[in-house]
Amino acid sequence: MTETTQANNNRGRSIDIVNASLKRRYARERRFRYLGLSAVILGLLFVGTLFVDIISKGYSAFVQTHIVLDVYFDPEVIDPDGTADPAVIARADFRQIARQPLRELFPEVSGRRDKRALYKILSSGAPYQLLDMVQADPSLIGTRQTVELIADDDIDMLAKGHIDRTAPPADRRVNDKVIGWVDKLESQGLIRKNFNTAFFTNGDSREPELAGIGGAVAGSFYTLLVTLSLSFPIGVAAAIYLEEFAPKNRWTDIIEVNINNLAAVPSIVFGLLGLAMFINLFGLPRSAPLVGGLVLTLMTLPTIIIASRAALKSVPPSIREAALGVGASRMQTVFHHVLPLAMPGMLTGTIIGMAQALGETAPLLMIGMVAFIVDVPGGPLDPSTVLPVQVFLWADSPERAFVERTSAAIMVLLAFLVAMNAIAVIMRRRFERRW
Amino acid sequence: MQLSVLVFVLLGVMALAYHLGRRRSLATVGGRVGARSLHSLPSYYGFYTALWAGLPALLIAGLWVFFEGSIINSMVVQGLPSELRELPPAQLGLLMNDVNNLASGNIVSGEVDATMQRAADHLNELRSIGSTALAIAVLSIALGTASLAWRAIGPKMRARNRVEVIVSSLLVVSSLIAILTTVGIVLSVLFESFRFFQKVPVTDFLFGLEWSPQVALRADQVGASGAFGAIPLFAGTLLISFIALLVAVPVGLMSAIYLADYAGPKLRSNAKPVLEVLAGVPTVVYGFFAALTLAPAIRGVGESVGLSVSSESALAAGLVMGIMIIPFVSSLSDDVINAVPQSLRDAAYALGATRSETIRQVVLPAALPGIMGGILLAASRAIGETMIVVMAAGLSANLTANPLDSVTTVTVQIVTLLVGDQEFDSAKTLAAFALGLLLFVVTLGLNIVALHIVRKYREQYE
Numbered sequence: 001m002t003e004t005t006q007a008n009n010n011r012g013r014s015i016d017i018v019n020a021s022l023k024r025r026y027a028r029e030r031r032f033r034y035l036g037l038s039a040v041i042l043g044l045l046f047v048g049t050l051f052v053d054i055i056s057k058g059y060s061a062f063v064q065t066h067i068v069l070d071v072y073f074d075p076e077v078i079d080p081d082g083t084a085d086p087a088v089i090a091r092a093d094f095r096q097i098a099r100q101p102l103r104e105l106f107p108e109v110s111g112r113r114d115k116r117a118l119y120k121i122l123s124s125g126a127p128y129q130l131l132d133m134v135q136a137d138p139s140l141i142g143t144r145q146t147v148e149l150i151a152d153d154d155i156d157m158l159a160k161g162h163i164d165r166t167a168p169p170a171d172r173r174v175n176d177k178v179i180g181w182v183d184k185l186e187s188q189g190l191i192r193k194n195f196n197t198a199f200f201t202n203g204d205s206r207e208p209e210l211a212g213i214g215g216a217v218a219g220s221f222y223t224l225l226v227t228l229s230l231s232f233p234i235g236v237a238a239a240i241y242l243e244e245f246a247p248k249n250r251w252t253d254i255i256e257v258n259i260n261n262l263a264a265v266p267s268i269v270f271g272l273l274g275l276a277m278f279i280n281l282f283g284l285p286r287s288a289p290l291v292g293g294l295v296l297t298l299m300t301l302p303t304i305i306i307a308s309r310a311a312l313k314s315v316p317p318s319i320r321e322a323a324l325g326v327g328a329s330r331m332q333t334v335f336h337h338v339l340p341l342a343m344p345g346m347l348t349g350t351i352i353g354m355a356q357a358l359g360e361t362a363p364l365l366m367i368g369m370v371a372f373i374v375d376v377p378g379g380p381l382d383p384s385t386v387l388p389v390q391v392f393l394w395a396d397s398p399e400r401a402f403v404e405r406t407s408a409a410i411m412v413l414l415a416f417l418v419a420m421n422a423i424a425v426i427m428r429r430r431f432e433r434r435w
Numbered sequence: 436m437q438l439s440v441l442v443f444v445l446l447g448v449m450a451l452a453y454h455l456g457r458r459r460s461l462a463t464v465g466g467r468v469g470a471r472s473l474h475s476l477p478s479y480y481g482f483y484t485a486l487w488a489g490l491p492a493l494l495i496a497g498l499w500v501f502f503e504g505s506i507i508n509s510m511v512v513q514g515l516p517s518e519l520r521e522l523p524p525a526q527l528g529l530l531m532n533d534v535n536n537l538a539s540g541n542i543v544s545g546e547v548d549a550t551m552q553r554a555a556d557h558l559n560e561l562r563s564i565g566s567t568a569l570a571i572a573v574l575s576i577a578l579g580t581a582s583l584a585w586r587a588i589g590p591k592m593r594a595r596n597r598v599e600v601i602v603s604s605l606l607v608v609s610s611l612i613a614i615l616t617t618v619g620i621v622l623s624v625l626f627e628s629f630r631f632f633q634k635v636p637v638t639d640f641l642f643g644l645e646w647s648p649q650v651a652l653r654a655d656q657v658g659a660s661g662a663f664g665a666i667p668l669f670a671g672t673l674l675i676s677f678i679a680l681l682v683a684v685p686v687g688l689m690s691a692i693y694l695a696d697y698a699g700p701k702l703r704s705n706a707k708p709v710l711e712v713l714a715g716v717p718t719v720v721y722g723f724f725a726a727l728t729l730a731p732a733i734r735g736v737g738e739s740v741g742l743s744v745s746s747e748s749a750l751a752a753g754l755v756m757g758i759m760i761i762p763f764v765s766s767l768s769d770d771v772i773n774a775v776p777q778s779l780r781d782a783a784y785a786l787g788a789t790r791s792e793t794i795r796q797v798v799l800p801a802a803l804p805g806i807m808g809g810i811l812l813a814a815s816r817a818i819g820e821t822m823i824v825v826m827a828a829g830l831s832a833n834l835t836a837n838p839l840d841s842v843t844t845v846t847v848q849i850v851t852l853l854v855g856d857q858e859f860d861s862a863k864t865l866a867a868f869a870l871g872l873l874l875f876v877v878t879l880g881l882n883i884v885a886l887h888i889v890r891k892y893r894e895q896y897e
Contacts, residue, residue: 018787025789032791036693039686040702043710043765046758050716053728237609245603246610257886259613264812264882265875266819268846269620272871275853276623283504298616305613331599359717362821362846365854379439388719388822395723395826403727410720417715 054414058407064196064209065156066148067122067185069101073134075142089134094127095119098149105190106181117178123150125210148192153208153401158182159191162400173400199408203374204390208401211394213409215376219289219369219384220358226293226380227300227357232350234297235304236339239346242305243312244334263302270299271366279367286368287383295363300353307349311342344431351424355417361388387413441496441570445577449489452581456484459588475595483594486601488581492573499569507561514557516550534558624875627868634862635663640869642666646832646843648852648863663866665873667832671842675753675824676817678838682757684810687764692794694765695772707769714762722826725755730827737839745841747829753838756823763813771805771892772798805892811885815878821846845870 075082078092099119103109109118126149133147134140154173157163159182169175174182185191202212246252274295278284284291315338323333364370369385370393377384385393387409394406460480464472473480508531512520519530530551537555588594632640643664690710694703730751737744744750775798783793799806829841830851852867 025792029789029791032794033693033697036689036697039689040693040698040706040710042686043690043713043761044706046761047709047712050713050720050724050758053724054720057727234609234612237606238613241603241606241610245606255610255614257883258617260886261879261882262613262616264815264878264886265620266815266821266846266878268819268821268849269624269871269875269878272849272853272868273616273620273623276627276868277619281505281623282501283508284501285504298612301613301616329595329599331602355715359715359719361717361719362825362850365825365850370854388717391717391719391723392822392826395719395726406723410723413717414720417717421715 054407054410058404058409058411060160060162061199061404061408062196063160063193064198065151065159066192066194067151067155068146068148068190068192069098069105070144071097071101071130071147071149072144073097073130073141074100078134078141084138086135089138090131092131094130094134097130098122098126105185114177117175118181121152121155121178121181123152123209124207125150125205148194150198150209151191153399154178155182156209157400157404159186159193160404162404199405203376204372204385204393205374206372208397208399208405211402211405213387213390213412215373216385216387216390216409217412218376218378219292219373220386222289222377222380222384223292223296223364223386224354224358226290227296228350228354230293230297231300231304231353235301235350235353236308236346238301239305239308239312240334240339243309244338245330259302259305263306266362267299267360268362268366270295271363273298274363274367285381285383287371287373287385288381289369289377289384289386290380291367292364292369292386293380295367296357296360299360299363300357303353303356304346304350307352308342308346311345311349312338314345315341341433344427348424348428351420351427355420355424358420359388359413359417361386361392364389365392387416438496438500438566441573445489445492445496445573448492448574448577448581449485452488452585453478453481453485455481455581456585456588457481459585460590460594463588464590473590474593475598479594479598480588480592482598484581484584484588486598487584488577490601491580492577495576496569496573499565503565507558507565510561511554511558515554519550538562620875624868624872627865628872631862631865631869634865639663640665640866644834646848648848648866663862663869665845665870667834668843668845668848668870669873670834670836671749671828671832672818672844672846674836674838674842675749675756675828675844676814678750678753679756679760679817680810680814682754683760683764683813686757687761687813688768688806690761691765691768691772695769696790696794696798710765711762713758714766716759718759718820718822719826721755721759722822722824725751725823725827729755742839744839745829747827747841748839749828749842750838752824752827755827756817756820759820759823760813760816763816764809767809767812767889768802768806771802771809771889774805774892775801802892804888808885808888808892811881811888815881815885818881819846819874819878821850825850845874849874 074097077096078094079085079088081088099122102118102122106118109115129149130147133145151159154163155178158174158179163172163174165172165179182191198210199212200217201214202210203215205211242252242255246255274291278291278294279286284294319337319341320333323337324330328336364386369389371383371385372393373383373385375382391406391409391413394402394409457477457480460473460477461467461470464470470477511534512527512531519527522530534551534554535558537551538558640663643662644666645662645664646667647662690706694707698706730746730748733748733751733754734744734746779797779801780793783797788796824844824847828844828847830843830847831841832843832848833840835842849867849870852863852870
């Protein structure tokens with residue numbers, strides 16, 4: 001007894017020890033707290049950086065530079081014999097028609113190289129624009145019209161200020177002469193930036209100014225249609241069986257573990273499955289949204305099954321007991337009473353699964369949806385690509401204008417995803433019931 | 436007839452069958468008044484007829500869609516002249532590809548001769564016969580089975596029980612699809628891997644230090660050694676995943692701790708969903724960000740301090756991948772931290788511990804198994820991630836631990852080997868499946884361990 005008091009006296013009272021260390025401990029507390037706060041801020045900063053980077057690169061793709069020209073639809077060139085035959089018109093040399101007003105504006109340009117450079121400020125799609133106008137309204141032939149023609153992607157970049165005019169000419173995509181012409185056009189008010197509708201309707205193209213996401217959006221639509229029409233019924237049915245009917249035994253245990261594991265299998269492995277099974281074994285067409293939809297179905301099924309089971313679990317047993325009590329069969333209980341109550345949760349899970357499928361790229365690369373496809377697909381068996389794959393394809397292209405378009409495509413993709421997730425959140429808030 | 440039209444017609448037939456079945460059940464008992472003497476509700480007789488009308492026909496149509504291609508193909512091959520039939524499979528495949536293109540009016544690679552034209556015509560003919568036959572078969576089966584079911588309807592028939600048996604077997608089949616998917620993955624990957632290991636020994640693949648999957652066509656070809664050693668790929672994958680975890684684990688864990696134990700309800704309810712946005716962003720977007728923004732930035736910084744940085748450095752890919760998996764780590768850690776009972780915390784506070792001491796010495800040790808499980812899941816995510824590395828990491832298989840160097844990963848190689856033209860008997864293509872098998876096995880192992888840990892840990896405090 002005396003020994004311990006002795007020891008205590010030697011070391012001082014415990015409160016002194018505590019007090020002495022208190023300052024240090026509080027400092028540590030503060031440090032830990034700031035560390036946590038800075039982790040949260042860092043995370044938020046990453047989100048901010050990502051979005052700011054994408055938006056700042058991509059917002060300018062939503063306008064497209066056009067050059068306003070007085071085009072003379074010369075009957076000598078378009079339809080010399082006055083046949084008004086669409087086939088003759090389609091074969092006419094509209095490049096000449098498009099170039100004529102440029103020659104009139106810059107009569108001083110001579111020499112083959114300079115002329116070629118001058119003509120290149122118009123997109124190679126500009127003649128087709130004129131052709132479309134004439135095909136829509138043949139009475140234009142022989143008249144003079146003010147037309148906004150698509151500018152080349154380099155001119156587009158120059159007009160949007162993405163090309164550094166002070167850089168040495170060798171590092172620039174446009175030389176001083178072209179800059180002079182564009183400045184002259186600009187001073188006459190002939191350069192106009194309009195909303196870029198072609199970006200939303202066109203298919204892919206090698207020319208950035210003509211490339212659009214129309215084909216990719218249609219491909220994504222068909223792919224998701226296949227995915228949704230297969231994965232929702234199958235996922236809900238599987239969830240109903242596992243949650244309501246399956247006996248609890250080893251076999252159902254295996255299915256359950258299996259579903260949880262499938263949810264974490266890398267998506268690219270599903271692509272290998274699609275390639276080996278659907279394409280090589282069953283001979284389904286490559287690059288088709290049907291195959292993409294099948295692969296994504298297998299990929300999203302676990303998500304939907306897990307969400308649907310959670311929704312079924314949240315329906316209280318009293319509902320089931322009441323239904324069984326008034327003489328409903330088990331099947332009637334589930335389909336008439338439990339399923340309607342669980343439906344909002346199941347739909348929420350399905351939307352989240354669809355959002356996942358919409359953003360998925362890797363498995364679709366395996367089944368050949370990376371092809372360069374100009375046409376907008378018209379059905380689930382046509383070759384097509386999807387929005388994220390289009391982003392991947394464009395990201396590889398060296399032109400500055402494609403960087404802009406890639407970012408814009410990403411913005412469209414993110415807008416779809418945000419909308420889908422917002423619907424899921426709203427549905428959850430609106431229909432969630434606490435029992 | 437178009438397949439989609441056929442499906443719609445079939446749906447129409449089902450609706451009609453429902454209506455007729457329902458009517459007949461009422462008719463057998465003398466209208467609505469007699470409905471009480473029916474065994475089941477009238478609509479069950481309708482469902483019974485409709486299911487019989489639709490299911491067998493849909494099954495036939497589905498089987499046809501899956502096997503149409505290969506059946507018609509083999510019939511066309513049978514129709515070819517014998518000297519063409521004897522060609523090696525690869526050339527025959529090319530020939531058939533041309534025939535296919537010719538039949539659908541596309542551009543053909545070589546010259547079109549008479550036999551090819553004949554084969555293409557044959558193909559088109561078979562296709563049109565096939566689709567007509569399918570339409571007739573499907574519709575007659577639908578009508579036949581529906582009328583059989585319709586005739587069986589009577590007041591004594593236990594329609595509800597029969598419908599329920601059909602529906603419950605459909606439910607069982609749906610839940611088996613998950614199993615079938617796994618079996619399909621394993622079989623398809625295993626089968627091609629076996630063919631690969633017949634060409635390249637397993638030990639060379641697993642322990643080889645050299646990866647250059649170019650198979651020499653001639654003996655004297657340069658740069659086509661055909662080495663299939665997977666070690667550099669795994670080293671690259673591990674390097675990038677390690678960098679990713681180095682970013683994601685501290686940030687994710689600390690933000691989960693802060694949001695669970697320190698933050699006010701307002702910050703918590705706002706910051707959590709914003710952080711979870713990171714999990715919803717498509718990986719191709721991260722890839723774009725890594726390749727076009729972060730990699731040049733890292734390169735610029737590196738060069739300004741005199742380091743030579745590859746433009747496809749492992750660092751850029753790893754950092755961005757780390758950002759991607761932050762929400763996985765943080766939401767899983769959040770779950771387990773919240774699952775630690777309040778009584779443990781209260782006990783620590785009662786002893787005079789500060790908040791951070793409670794967290795570090797009580798909460799974290801208690802939550803450690805769950806957190807480890809979460810980290811393992813995140814690691815398996817990182818190993819299997821494809822798009823970020825395809826876009827931001829390189830192709831050259833360097834065996835290095837320098838994060839500023841360019842490395843390649845398993846998933847990158849699978850993509851580069853399988854995108855574009857393939858021949859299915861070369862070691863080059865089959866190697867992708869062997870890599871896929873390894874990837875599947877490794878991630879499956881990680882997942883099983885992680886899910887087991889998480890599950891076990893949850894039980895502990897429940």
